[in-house]
Amino acid sequence: GAGVSQTPSNKVTEKGKYVELRCDPISGHTALYWYRQSLGQGPEFLIYFQGTGAADDSGLPNDRFFAVRPEGSVSTLKIQRTERGDSAVYLCASSLNAGGSTDTQYFGPGTRLTVL
Amino acid sequence: DQQVKQNSPSLSVQEGRISILNCDYTNSMFDYFLWYKKYPAEGPTFLISISSIKDKNEDGRFTVFLNKSAKHLSLHIVPSQPGDSAVYFCAATISNFGNEKLTFGTGTRLTIIP
Numbered sequence: 705g706a707g708v709s710q711t712p713s714n715k716v717t718e719k720g721k722y723v724e725l726r727c728d729p730i731s732g733h734t735a736l737y738w739y740r741q742s743l744g745q746g747p748e749f750l751i752y753f754q755g756t757g758a759a760d761d762s763g764l765p766n767d768r769f770f771a772v773r774p775e776g777s778v779s780t781l782k783i784q785r786t787e788r789g790d791s792a793v794y795l796c797a798s799s800l801n802a803g804g805s806t807d808t809q810y811f812g813p814g815t816r817l818t819v820l
Numbered sequence: 821d822q823q824v825k826q827n828s829p830s831l832s833v834q835e836g837r838i839s840i841l842n843c844d845y846t847n848s849m850f851d852y853f854l855w856y857k858k859y860p861a862e863g864p865t866f867l868i869s870i871s872s873i874k875d876k877n878e879d880g881r882f883t884v885f886l887n888k889s890a891k892h893l894s895l896h897i898v899p900s901q902p903g904d905s906a907v908y909f910c911a912a913t914i915s916n917f918g919n920e921k922l923t924f925g926t927g928t929r930l931t932i933i934p
Contacts (some may be wrong), residue, residue, distance in 0.1 A: 708863070735920075737921060737922075739922075739924075744865075744926065745926055746824075746909050746924030746925050746926050746927055747864065747909070747922070747924050748828075748924070749921040749922065749923070752916065752919045752921055754919070759919055760919045760921065761880070761920070763921070774889075795863055795864070797863075799920070805842065806852045806869070806871070806913070806915045806920055807920065808854075808866050808869070809920075809922065810866065811863030811864045811865070812863050813862050813863045814863050815886070
């Protein structure tokens with residue numbers, strides 16, 4: 705596909721469960737970002753990957769949240785012991801990061817997480 | 821603290837008229853600003869951007885104005901079309917050719933009245 709894809713599109717889980725959210729960035733994009741959008745708010749930064757490494761995880765709310773990108777392409781956001789406050793739309797974005805100018809971030813459609 | 825603010829949660833404009841969406845920021849380190857458009861159940865779509873070295877950038881019906889001294893930017897859409905109805909997010913970042921995490925405002929829902 706040409707754009708950023710995210711799976712699943714919707715995820716309903718129970719409080720205390722573990723969830724994984726997947727992001728497939730645009731092919732060739734080395735930079736990958738995760739954001740979280742709560743109801744009535746704008747997206748909020750969670751974590752940034754350059755290649756395989758998490759270069760900035762300052763937006764992760766606590767240690768229940770973790771993300772990986774083992775081969776520098778697909779990324780997985782993992783949430784342990786989910787809480788009702790984790791309910792939100794989780795957005796993934798990728799950019800070329802070719803250097804020399806500010807890159808446009810292209811967003812996926814998001815995963816809507818509902819914690820009951 | 822909200823570093824990027826969009827004080828109008830909604831705006832209605834007649835088709836064919838000009839739509840003006842406003843955004844204010846507080847962090848003087850921001851040097852690159854973007855507008856994203858979002859339809860329901862879709863991710864934000866990049867619309868237009870402006871660097872802090874400019875005060876205006878135009879792309880077709882869309883123009884972004886930046887007033888650095890006032891820490892204010894605006895998006896003008898003219899003429900407005902029904903397909904422009906969406907939520908518009910203002911975003912800002914610090915250019916460093918690496919981590920360019922975006923700080924978003926809360927969005928303005930624009931409705932174009934046919």
